[in-house]
Amino acid sequence: MGDERIRTLGDAWQHAIGSVIAAPGTGPPRSTIRGVATTPSYSTTDIRSFFDRSASTGSPERHGHAQRLLEYRLALVRSLAWPRPTDVVLDLGCGNAHHLLALGPELARGIGIDISPGMIELARARVRSLPWRANLTFEVDDAEELKGIADQSIDLAICVGAFEHMLDKRAVLASIYRVLKFGGRFFCLTLHADYVWYRTIAPLLGFATQHLSSDRMLTHDEFIVLLDQAGFRGIRFAPWTFIPKGDVPALIALLLTVLDAIGRLARLDSLRGGLSLCAWKQAKST
Numbered sequence: 527m528g529d530e531r532i533r534t535l536g537d538a539w540q541h542a543i544g545s546v547i548a549a550p551g552t553g554p555p556r557s558t559i560r561g562v563a564t565t566p567s568y569s570t571t572d573i574r575s576f577f578d579r580s581a582s583t584g585s586p587e588r589h590g591h592a593q594r595l596l597e598y599r600l601a602l603v604r605s606l607a608w609p610r611p612t613d614v615v616l617d618l619g620c621g622n623a624h625h626l627l628a629l630g631p632e633l634a635r636g637i638g639i640d641i642s643p644g645m646i647e648l649a650r651a652r653v654r655s656l657p658w659r660a661n662l663t664f665e666v667d668d669a670e671e672l673k674g675i676a677d678q679s680i681d682l683a684i685c686v687g688a689f690e691h692m693l694d695k696r697a698v699l700a701s702i703y704r705v706l707k708f709g710g711r712f713f714c715l716t717l718h719a720d721y722v723w724y725r726t727i728a729p730l731l732g733f734a735t736q737h738l739s740s741d742r743m744l745t746h747d748e749f750i751v752l753l754d755q756a757g758f759r760g761i762r763f764a765p766w767t768f769i770p771k772g773d774v775p776a777l778i779a780l781l782l783t784v785l786d787a788i789g790r791l792a793r794l795d796s797l798r799g800g801l802s803l804c805a806w807k808q809a810k811s812t
């Protein structure tokens with residue numbers, strides 16, 4: 527009876543919102559009034575196909591003003607991971623190279639890897655027009671293996687908006703640890719499993735939130751355990767503002783924006799959609 531009532535309330539709420547906002551053809555791509563359209567996914571091949579399809583549309587920003595969001599994310603990278611001009615930086619799940627293209631001039635070298643050949647094509651096409659392109663390379667590779675990256679060759683590994691899509695998170699962290707130099711760091715911007723939208727509101731209203739059925743977010747505590755088991759130390763977390771605007775009707779986006787502002791003021795991380803972290807591979811003791 528409880529479940530049934532929740533579903534009925536959820537349906538009524540969606541119906542109300544839908545009738546207010548869902549003008550035909552005006553919704554964000556790949557979203558429905560019931561949240562995102564979840565694509566069934568069981569393997570790396572499924573994930574690759576999904577992102578190859580996304581690459582064929584240019585993989586545009588869906589959650590707000592592209593340049594403002596990029597600058598915000600770069601500020602988070604800079605404040606937590608301090609990229610240096612001597613750094614070799616590896617971007618895991620680099621997509622269309624959004625972040626490496628912006629960071630490139632500040633680095634010694636940037637390497638982008640992605641499981642999707644379509645994304646790597648896109649990244650290479652974008653970098654071809656840049657004058658300082660010589661220090662950036664892009665390769666198809668699986669973050670779980672990093673076959674093309676030598677041991678202890680990377681100063682900073684970054685992973686933005688991709689970790690939640692990676693299937694074997696233990697394998698990804700072990701690969702990152704292997705390729706990092708001693709004293710190197712791993713920076714990750716991902717979604718927060720304890721976010722009130724994902725944890726409570728969306729299930730209550732019957733909204734889908736996963737783009738791929740294999741997507742999996744971690745809580746702060748789950749992340750700490752995995753990082754610790756992989757050997758990382760000096761782990762620092764910070765919440766960040768992620769509002770899944772492209773995945774929900776405008777009224778819900780507004781509600782989530784207000785909750786985020788309250789969460790920021792009251793330091794309530796469960797009201798914030800993003801989790802960022804920086805973890806270190808300790809320097810070798812002499």
Ligand SMILES: C[S@@+](CC[C@H](N)C(=O)[O-])C[C@H]1O[C@@H](n2cnc3c(N)ncnc32)[C@H](O)[C@@H]1O
Nearest residue numbers: 577619620621640641642668669686687688691
């Ligand atoms: C949402 S996109 C984010 C792209 C980019 N980092 C950005 O922020 O614009 C996630 C990316 O992760 C990639 N990806 C998913 N699983 C992967 C894996 N195991 N190894 C490498 N890349 C992966 C996908 O192909 C996709 O390009």
